[in-house]
Amino acid sequence: MDDLEKTEVENDCKELCKAFQGMLSWKWDSRFETVLAEFNVKKKEEIRAVLDRYLRTAWDGSSMGNAPDPVRAIDNRLGGLRSGQLLLTSDPSGEAFIFCAWWPWGDGKTISIRIAPSYRNLGNAEKAEKTRLLKGWFGI
Numbered sequence: 001m002d003d004l005e006k007t008e009v010e011n012d013c014k015e016l017c018k019a020f021q022g023m024l025s026w027k028w029d030s031r032f033e034t035v036l037a038e039f040n041v042k043k044k045e046e047i048r049a050v051l052d053r054y055l056r057t058a059w060d061g062s063s064m065g066n067a068p069d070p071v072r073a074i075d076n077r078l079g080g081l082r083s084g085q086l087l088l089t090s091d092p093s094g095e096a097f098i099f100c101a102w103w104p105w106g107d108g109k110t111i112s113i114r115i116a117p118s119y120r121n122l123g124n125a126e127k128a129e130k131t132r133l134l135k136g137w138f139g140i
Helices: 004-018 043-053 069-077 124-139
Strands: 027-029 034-040 057-059 086-088 095-106 110-119
Touching: 004 034, 004 043, 004 069, 004 095, 004 110, 004 124, 034 043, 043 095, 069 086, 069 095, 110 124
Parallel strands: none
Antiparallel strands: 027 034, 034 110, 057 086, 086 095, 095 110
16 A cells, blocks of 8 residues: 555544544444444534545445445445435545445434545455554544
């Protein structure tokens, strides 16, 4: 993997966390191997504005068929997008990019987001190290 892409992913994750400081609390979602935050729907515009600075492409159920393979692979790993859900991504064309699953709850009051980098061709040791780094960047 290109060092520039690694640095860009790390910097963007750190900047996302900093931008959300005081707005969101992070925990680890071991099911999807992502950082997870939940918030009241009243904050959705504010949260989305921050995400849109780093994750410029939004995919929904109707556009996922046109998404590049790495984005479709994440969608499959997360169980597929349901109505109202989005998958936000940075540029997926390189060896590494960031994604965010935007999942409104059925109660109409809460939204959860799950964020993680996606890397191509990582071995188990590398994957464990990337997970450790991600948790550290988000203070978990």
